[in-house]
Amino acid sequence: MPTLKIDGREITVEPGTTILQAAQQLGIEIPTFCYHPGLTIAANCRMCLVDTNKAPKPLPACHAQVMDGMEVTTQGEKVEKTQKAVLEFILLNHPVDCPICDQAGECVLQDHYFKYSAEPSRLFHRKQHKPKAKVLGPDIILDAERCILCTRCVRFCDEVAKSSQLTVVNRGEKSEITTFPGLELDNPYAANTVDICPVGALTSRDFRFRTRVWMLSSEESVCPECERGCKIRVDSFENTVRRYKPMHNPKVNDWWMCDAGRGSFRQYLDGRMEGPTVVRDGRRVATQVGRALEDAAEALQSAGGMGQVAVVVTPWLTNEDAYLVGRLLKGPLAGARVIMGGRAPGAGDDVLIRPDKNPNKRGVSAILAALGVAVKPLAEMDLAGVRSVVVMGDQNAFSDAQLEALGRVERRVVMGAFMGPLWQAATTFLPTRLHWEKDGTFTNFEGVVQRIRRAVAPAGTCKSEGYYAMKLLQAFGEGGLAFDGPRQIFAALAAEVPDFRGLSYENLGDFGQKLGEPPAPPTPETPPASMEASA
Amino acid sequence: MATIHVKRPELTFAEKLYIPEVVKGLAVTTRQLVKNVFTRKDITTRQYPEEKRPYPDRFRGRHRLMWDDDKNVRCVACMLCSTACPANCIHIVAGDRGDDKVEKYPVSFEIDLLVCIYCGFCEEACPCDAIRMDSGKHPLPSFSRDKQRIRKVQLLEEGDFSIARRGGRGT
Amino acid sequence: MDPNYAPYVPVAVVSILVVGLAAVILLLNRMLGPRRPTREKGIPYESGVDPVSHPRRRFSVKFYMTAILFLVFDLEVVFIYPWATRFKAWLADDAFAPVALGSMLFFVLVLALGLVYEWKRGAMNWE
Amino acid sequence: MSVGELILFGIIKFIAIVFGWVMLVATVLTLMERKQSAFMQNRVGPNRAFVFGKKFPLSAFIGHLLSDALKVLVKEDFEPPRANKWLHLLGPGIAVIPAWLLWVVIPFGPGPMPGAEGDHPFLIANLNVGVLFMFAVMSLSVYGATLGAWASNSAYSLLGGLRTAAQMISYEVTLGLNLVGVFMIFGSTRLNDIIWGQGQSAWGIFLQPVGFVLFLVASIAETKRAPFDLPEAESELAAGYFTEYSSMRFAVYSLGEFIGIVAVAAVAVCCFLGGWQIPWVETPVDASGVPIYGWLTVAQIAIFLFKMVIFIWLQMQIRWTLPRFRYDQLMKLGWLYLLPLSLLNLVVTAIIMYAVR
Amino acid sequence: MSQKVVDAISARFPDAVVSTHAYRGDDTVVLKREYLVEVCRFLKEDPELDMKLPVDVCGVDYLGHKTPRFEVVYHLASITKRHRVRLKVQVTEDDCEVPSVISVWRGVDWFEREAWDMYGIRFAGHPNLKRVLLYEEFEGHPLRKDYPQRGYQPLMPMPTLPTEG
């Protein structure tokens, strides 16, 4: 076990650890460009050069392994000089593009230059020109001038996407990234190259020029497009979601997400229903939430026995919503036919994409099962003799026949978010929140429970399905179930459902918690940063 | 540096009778009256619409957008002005120009003059010398709020060529 | 017409005229001006807030003191007027002149004493 | 003269004097005051309203006069709902009526000499108690302000009204007492007689210098002008007793105030500045003591008006120069300085007259 | 600021001082709540310290950065001795109360009211602890870091806002 000193602080690490990793363990920051923990080490940017007593010249910290008795300096004149030199070199041919570059604001080059150099330019010559705005693939644009040749994207294609579409051509200052002849950067994970590009060389055509990134407000959430449940960041501006970005979660998705999930947010931007509607005298009218709920309760009671009621639950419910819905189904609606809706399965692969395209099937099933609610799959939906039906969610793959059968039911209560066919069919429509308007948890197919957080303010008077379930419970006389926020619901859920036992928002942590595993000790929501003066 | 006591005047008996001081005051005001009636020398009022005060060079007036070489908008919609704006009065929608020289341009550029506080941070923040507040014109009143949202076209009317080289494109 | 009363005829005429004139311009305004009362407009001015206390209450007694003071002095001043108009004529009469002067001095003395009395009693302390 | 003639001449003179002169002066004053104060303060003052947008000499003046008058006429005749309706209307009426009424005793030009028979052509009513009548009428105007203030049902109005009452009655005593000296010297309360008297001996200002100063002070206080503008002290009471007044009601108040200024100026001119007398110019009279009217009469009327303008100018100049008193200082000044001083002035005048008789 | 004052407090009230620090020339003493009034009176009345001028009182919310969450900060100065000191008292969210020092300096009156207004920190013994900048009907304490960005306030007509379900 080698013991070394970094900036005077001693640490003992596993053999084979790089200096960078050791420094990270100590919380010492070493700037990098080409280093990415999910990729192999290239050590070509030279930004991480540190001074050691074991070599006459500075060593790249990302590559150099620790030695016993090593003394590393990450600061000081020598390292600073190297860093400044590296930055000056990188910036030599960098165009003055910040105003038109989408990366500005989350650009590593900007950060490092500002932090480690902030020296004026000494260049008087013309800069090297390379192709700009070159289309590499359906969603990727390359600006070769901005590229610093860290080759993260090349390595990503080789190692993660396993599609080897990118390479570096030419030599010296003429070097540039390009696709292999005849190939396009069109693998299903291609957009991850944009994320890992430390500068603005690779940009997303989808996001191009839409919003400046420093204006975005972000919330951590979970991608709902398949049961993988990749951890993402929902970036929004002016209360509109602008993009998804994958976030690091070793339990689920490492650093990546698929392009399909990334672009999926667009389909939820239009066609929202912002208020409840009911059908009165054959005409659809807007109403208030309370009135619509009364309507829904009345519809369920008028069915004449729960045998004539059918409920379609959706695997898009959060665990919290599912719990409340489960309580409803177990309590006042006991005996109703419960059908599990959801999207039809699609293709999957062995990287991240899963065939089941619903975010929380496992969670909803587990909770309903634990509460003793029998659930039939969608294919077995039988509405014969049903007088009232409740349909939750828009993402239910009803066949045409099923839709038609649904339309024949006397009272049709729909909880949905969009102005779709289900809204057309509804006699009572209750608008629901989208996943980025909700606080709660999703359980992925492996049983990892992850937080989703509200990224934008809910549209109109939309409420979550759980809220409606709670109100219906109260309408049926079970007033005891009054919760103040999802945290309390989750606590109740954890107390009641065996799978979730011991879980709480506090111990979910950054990466979620796998069902059945002993929960990690609770971590505070935000790590305390010292504001006590030291200088 | 010293401390000095301000001297409170002891009023003389005559001053206590009010009259001398009243006369002195009347002398001051009458002097001004006579002077202004006959010479108008001290009158500071400006007859505004006819007679305009010359604004100093640094005066921060209504905004204008500068031109590039082709008299197009010089702005590249980097949004630094709307970022720096403490009042959030600048609204820009960026678009792709499809042009080799600058890819990006503002599809719409609006400034809400009613919200603007004329601090000058936008011209300071502009990395392309595109927005300036040196038009030498103060904001004008209007009868509707909408007229106070000035748009790209209006902003460009006041524009000019800039001697600064275009940002966004290195040499 | 009695010459003593004759000048009062125009006075009476003018009195009627001015009352009429005042009425006319006030009524003219009433006819020409619009009337658009609103609740906000109807609230008495009190610096932008609703009035806190009713103004028609017993206000400070000091104001009444001033009024009484005035009554006393104004009445007495009225007595001086006829004397003043005759004073010049009386002065021509050597015998009566000292009496005319002396009586007035005495009267003024009484007035002054009254003033001093009021002052000492604190009726003139307005602070 | 017959009663009919008296009425006829009364009406004609009233219209001539009140409309031909008083109202004109009062209206012009509202503008001139703004102009005068503007020039004192290095400003230009009102100069924007033209007649139908046309510029010609004095067009701005006429434009402002017209627009001011028209504006108050067509503004909303507003009556605070919580106010006492009739008193609220009565207030401005009572304030302006005395101001008009007291013009019946002011002689604009030469009339018959004291003791001579004949009509006074420049005087509506040649009362033998002229000044006394004037004071009687003048004291009425305090009711206007006070009633209006009380009727408004507003705290600020009330405070303004109380101040008005206290101030006006306090200074009225002094005002009256200061003229007594003049009456003593000229032996009459008829202003016509006093003016003739001044022509024969000397102007009242030289005979009664202290009286004049005291009169000036008291008259400013009576007209509620700075430094005695406490009733409407805008920085303390917003607008004092007429806070709740607008449109014509307000205009009538301020009209009354301005007419008051002119009236006080007229009295001062009559009693202290020789009235229509031109220095070193004898007024020709016929055998019965009635003046022979001619071009000199015109000049005399003009000089009378000119003296008034000078006095008004002085009042205005003072108003825009000085800060105002505080309530207690005002009352003290009135009761403890001006009143004793006027009494003293009276006594001294009497003694001197006695001594030099 | 002056180290002298810090030393004097530490010497006189060794139990009262939680910690001290100096940053950019500002000397700070973090005090225990129960000693606050005593220390303040000492600071004011001690002829050597003579801190007669209450400069400022304010609250700070360290939500997510520090526990306890609130701090009440006092800036004091001496006119004669020309030194200054900053006193701090830490307050938890549950027991959001500090003793008022209005008995020592009358001038802290409005400052304490403002801290109450903005942070909801109660000053025990303050004779007139009302809101000072906001109106009486206002709900919540706006300078708290968890005060909602968009919220409804009584007397404030606002467009319909989404409410939490």
Place this chain on the structure above:
Amino acid sequence: MADALKKEDDHLHSEYLQVAMGPSHPATHGTMQMMLTLDGETVVDVDVKIGYLHRGFEKMSEVSTYNQVIPYTDRLNYVSPLCNNVGWVLAVEKALGIEAPARAQWIRMVMAEMSRITDHLTALGAGALELGGFTPFLYAIQAREDLWDVVEEVTGARLTTSYTRVGGLKADLPEGFAASYAHAKSEVQRLLVDVDKLLTRNRIFYDRMAGVGAISKEMAVDYGWTGPCLRSTGVDYDVRTHMPYMFYDKVEFDVPVGDNGDNYDRYLVRLEEIRQSFRIIDQCLAMMEPGPVKVDDWNVVLPPKPQVYNTIEGMIAHFKIIMEGVKVPAGEVYGYTEAGNGELGFYIVSDGSGRPWRVKVRPPCFALLQALKPMVQGELLADIIPTFDTINMIGGEIDR
């Protein structure tokens, strides 16, 4: 107190009148309310309510970069905005641990003193106005306008100057500054003579001011008073001499103090301070030397425009500062300066980001105004006005 006159069996008592003076009252320039209880003309009680101009300065600052706060500071004491600008950047620079270049500091002193003069001119003029003297008010305002012409030449705006920047100034003094300043100075001094003639020895003014609104030394200090108002009571306390910041220790000037702490002393102190400020400005102009007006550190100030337009280095630095603001190391500082009304303090808590975690403004007026109640209780209604004026309450500063 109110009950003293209201005995049960006393049917001849007079009642107190409650009058709201403000928020919209001619005297309450700077919106606030004084709820008066009057016994005739005498003030029995006064309840001061502020907050009508509350704009949430401190809350807004928490989401603004340090430079973005500067326009907000213009609106604190809006008759001397440059004092606030300077106060704020000095506090931020204290937190940053840097010092602006010498020339920038000299210019800041010049501009701050000029602002102080405008502040005092406003207070003096308004004082006359409150007492009904409209002419001296306009003379003072005219003098102020002359100075603002100079301010406008330098900063580009008369009132919303936003002239300083963290680490320096927006720009150097313009060409011809000395001439325009000299002109303004002569104008101001000429007008001040007239104001002086109209007011100082006039007994009406004297009586209204002298002995009114008096406050004792001890009480003033106890109420946290600072600035000219405190000095008028006889306490020699001026931040500029006690804790010299910038180059106040290098210039010669006198600190005027009064004796009685009444309105008249406050008037005299302000009058004298105007003269002293001119002295300071003259010395500053004589002593300043050409040089940069911004620190040479791209982490703090924006790079020069040519560098921004033409080099990526300048562009990046420019972007970083605009996007994220000047990063101030974590810690807390209290920076204080002598503004027009006294000690203007900024207590800044930084969490190390580009935006302050907490900003507390210590406005001088806040302490001044809370002593209004004891100052006017028992005096006359009319005395409130000059007292209120001479403590120069500024709504923007009190309410923030």
